Amino acid sequence: MNRPDAKHQERFNLRGGEVVDVHINPLLARVMRPDQIEGVRFLYNSVTQLRSLMPESAGAILADEMGLGKTLQTIAVVDILLRQCCYFFPKRRSTVEKVLIVCPATLVRNWKLEFKKWLGDECRVLCADENTDIKSVIYGKYEVLVVNYEKVRNHSTLFSSAKFGLLVCDEAHQIKNADSQITQALDSLRIERKILLTGTPIQNNLTEFYTMINFIARGYLGDKAKFRKDFEVPITRGRKPNCPFRHWQMAEERSRLLQKITAPLLLRRTAEAVNRRLPPKHDIVLFCNPSPLQHKIYTALASLELVNFEQLATEPKLTGLERILLLQKLCSAPDLLVDDVHGKGKTGKRIKATIGAACDTVPRVKTRRSQDSGKISALLKLLVGIRRKTDDKVVLVSNFTMTLDIIQEICESMRYPFLRIDGNVKPKTRSGIEHEFNTSASKDCFIMLLSAKAGGQGMNLMGANRLFMLDCDWNPARDHQAMGRIHRTGQKKECFIYRLMLSGTLDEKIFQRQISKMGLSDALMLTQEDSNLAEDFAEEELRDVLRYQNDTPCSTHDILQCPCGGKGILLDDVNRLFQDRTPTEEDEDEQDSLPGFMMASQVTEANINRKVKETRKKLASLFDWTHHNFSKAENAVLTQDEILNYIIERDAQSESTANNGDGDEPFSSSSKPSGAILYVFAKQRRMLYKENLKEDISIEDDDESPKTKALMRKKAEMNDVI
Ligand SMILES: [Zn+2]
Numbered sequence: 001m002n003r004p005d006a007k008h009q010e011r012f013n014l015r016g017g018e019v020v021d022v023h024i025n026p027l028l029a030r031v032m033r034p035d036q037i038e039g040v041r042f043l044y045n046s047v048t049q050l051r052s053l054m055p056e057s058a059g060a061i062l063a064d065e066m067g068l069g070k071t072l073q074t075i076a077v078v079d080i081l082l083r084q085c086c087y088f089f090p091k092r093r094s095t096v097e098k099v100l101i102v103c104p105a106t107l108v109r110n111w112k113l114e115f116k117k118w119l120g121d122e123c124r125v126l127c128a129d130e131n132t133d134i135k136s137v138i139y140g141k142y143e144v145l146v147v148n149y150e151k152v153r154n155h156s157t158l159f160s161s162a163k164f165g166l167l168v169c170d171e172a173h174q175i176k177n178a179d180s181q182i183t184q185a186l187d188s189l190r191i192e193r194k195i196l197l198t199g200t201p202i203q204n205n206l207t208e209f210y211t212m213i214n215f216i217a218r219g220y221l222g223d224k225a226k227f228r229k230d231f232e233v234p235i236t237r238g239r240k241p242n243c244p245f246r247h248w249q250m251a252e253e254r255s256r257l258l259q260k261i262t263a264p265l266l267l268r269r270t271a272e273a274v275n276r277r278l279p280p281k282h283d284i285v286l287f288c289n290p291s292p293l294q295h296k297i298y299t300a301l302a303s304l305e306l307v308n309f310e311q312l313a314t315e316p317k318l319t320g321l322e323r324i325l326l327l328q329k330l331c332s333a334p335d336l337l338v339d340d341v342h343g344k345g346k347t348g349k350r351i352k353a354t355i356g357a358a359c360d361t362v363p364r365v366k367t368r369r370s371q372d373s374g375k376i377s378a379l380l381k382l383l384v385g386i387r388r389k390t391d392d393k394v395v396l397v398s399n400f401t402m403t404l405d406i407i408q409e410i411c412e413s414m415r416y417p418f419l420r421i422d423g424n425v426k427p428k429t430r431s432g433i434e435h436e437f438n439t440s441a442s443k444d445c446f447i448m449l450l451s452a453k454a455g456g457q458g459m460n461l462m463g464a465n466r467l468f469m470l471d472c473d474w475n476p477a478r479d480h481q482a483m484g485r486i487h488r489t490g491q492k493k494e495c496f497i498y499r500l501m502l503s504g505t506l507d508e509k510i511f512q513r514q515i516s517k518m519g520l521s522d523a524l525m526l527t528q529e530d531s532n533l534a535e536d537f538a539e540e541e542l543r544d545v546l547r548y549q550n551d552t553p554c555s556t557h558d559i560l561q562c563p564c565g566g567k568g569i570l571l572d573d574v575n576r577l578f579q580d581r582t583p584t585e586e587d588e589d590e591q592d593s594l595p596g597f598m599m600a601s602q603v604t605e606a607n608i609n610r611k612v613k614e615t616r617k618k619l620a621s622l623f624d625w626t627h628h629n630f631s632k633a634e635n636a637v638l639t640q641d642e643i644l645n646y647i648i649e650r651d652a653q654s655e656s657t658a659n660n661g662d663g664d665e666p667f668s669s670s671s672k673p674s675g676a677i678l679y680v681f682a683k684q685r686r687m688l689y690k691e692n693l694k695e696d697i698s699i700e701d702d703d704e705s706p707k708t709k710a711l712m713r714k715k716a717e718m719n720d721v722i
Contacts, residue, residue: 096165566629
């Protein structure tokens with residue numbers, strides 16, 4: 001750990017203790033990863049003010065993604081503070097004497113178990129459950145007291161008299177509201193050092209973020225009104241999916257600035273950032289051909305005129321949001337619509353009032369056939385490939401239990417052994433199922449069927465190394481959470497995350513919105529709860545979302561206007577394409593543009609619609625992915641996934657026997673089978689490594705430093721390997 005400088009000594013070492021080195025307990029250091037040690041250093045330096053001196057209290061927010069070991073890092077810091085102090089006095093060796101850990105009631109015992117697990121009996125931890133009488137224990141002999149938030153709220157006077165040296169708040173978004181009783185009670189304890197732990201620091205809005213920062217460092221972000229004006233308003237405005245480009249740009253700029261300002265107080269690492277220690281992960285987005293039935297129903301639903309919003313108040317018709325939900329279900333499988341459309345209830349009536357004759361396109365009974373869903377057909381092909389060529393296990397995630405039901409039936413008929421966790425499985429039995437899945441061989445348990453809602457809470461499914469997302473959520477953070485179930489510390493195998501989209505449909509629109517939002521959330525991990533989605537859609541926007549674009553294998557790639565032609569080339573290659581070209585006027589016009597844009601603007605119409613250009617910039621991060629157009633047989637097989645290659649190759653073969661066309665015909669979805677994989681976006685490990693290295697190097701200003709040299713060497717080695 002760092003040593004105190006002169007200023008620190010002047011303020012904190014009035015009695016002239018000897019300055020000594022402070023170390024992480026060897027018991028813990030032995031098992032910790034470098035990123036965790038880094039985290040301990042960050043927390044220690046923050047709460048002891050070794051990084052920078054604070055006027056009042058000192059604290060930090062540890063916002064690492066779930067699964068990276070926030071608890072272990074915290075225990076290591078608590079242990080240091082209880083046993084050591086950088087100013088040594090023979091009679092008082094510790095920095096603090098008592099630590100208060102506040103967490104949700106369900107986690108109280110867990111903290112005690114974790115202390116026991118890592119430190120054995122070295123640390124005296126007292127756990128106060130619901131029935132504990134705080135009065136009788138608060139002055140007792142313990143070093144760490146773990147309580148739930150309610151206890152602190154109800155007995156704040158008692159707690160403040162017990163003089164704690166460090167406060168740890170787990171799941172700290174509990175204190176997001178400055179006016180809540182919990183926040184006020186915690187504030188009244190006047191504890192000098194504070195650590196906040198959370199996996200998602202900004203859940204709903206930036207006011208909460210402000211409250212959290214203000215809680216650990218009062219006044220750090222200035223007064224609330226100014227913060228609102230400078231950050232909250234512009235950033236929130238730029239997060240709306242239909243906002244003008246300049247708002248989006250301003251939001252990007254401000255969220256980066258805010259990130260920079262709060263960096264000394266906040267540490268956030270994603271699983272991706274520590275990836276170099278995990279096996280590689282491949283993100284693969286599969287754009288699949290809809291089934292003929294899906295195509296028929298989608299065409300009927302999408303061609304309806306929009307109901308005017310004012311009309312809605314008087315007529316019992318569907319809102320735009322309800323229509324979106326119907327389409328989302330349809331993208332999963334037509335069966336999901338049967339009850340809604342032909343049901344006798346209120347919804348059924350409203351659907352009939354809105355879509356009229358289009359009702360007849362939806363079958364009256366569930367077909368339960370895999371070939372009626374493009375995504376399930378594609379999934380099935382991949383499952384067969386995985387089963388045949390590997391001994392990998394698989395997790396299948398869906399938002400809809402009925403989709404899981406359909407797949408479950410398929411598993412039964414294919415004799416694929418499976419387990420299932422959905423909302424009906426009690427939390428108590430969940431961990432047993434998790435354990436069974438992770439420990440059994442793939443021949444005994446091949447598949448885990450998981451409902452997205454049940455899968456969010458700390459679930460570990462590391463036994464699998466392939467995961468399929470069957471539908472995507474408007475909130476990228478939620479999808480991300482589900483994907484994190486398999487790629488986490490301890491995973492030994494290379495991981496493949498497949499996201500299945502139905503080409504040309506709402507799936508693509510959601511994906512595009514996720515990507516344009518991710519720009520912001522990367523910068524400040526904004527995760528928006530999209531409950532007010534309907535209000536966010538302007539009429540024009542809604543029309544766009546509901547449009548069915550089945551004349552192209554991938555409308556997302558069309559929007560990018562990428563010059564790769566779907567041949568699977570990487571950003572580097574795109575850059576090379578431009579190198580010899582002299583810039584044109586239009587290039588200068590787009591100085592901040594990204595590779596690919598200039599060329600595209602040259603080849604396409606001279607005057608591209610401004611809106612399209614802007615959307616393209618919002619999707620710019622997709623240039624880090626490779627794009628493969630598999631709707632043309634000659635593009636087959638270029639990915640890093642042997643299973644996908646195997647499927648694509650087989651698809652291509654069966655197609656070339658089916659038709660002997662010259663391949664230049666315009667795309668037609670109806671000429672392809674249900675579930676044919678038309679397009680693939682894949683993020684490869686090569687890009688990932690480069691990104692990480694770039695970050696590392698940029699920290700170093702001095703080019704001659706040994707660290708930079710070592711990194712350059714490492715980079716060269718990696719390039720060799722790949
Ligand atoms: Zn491309």
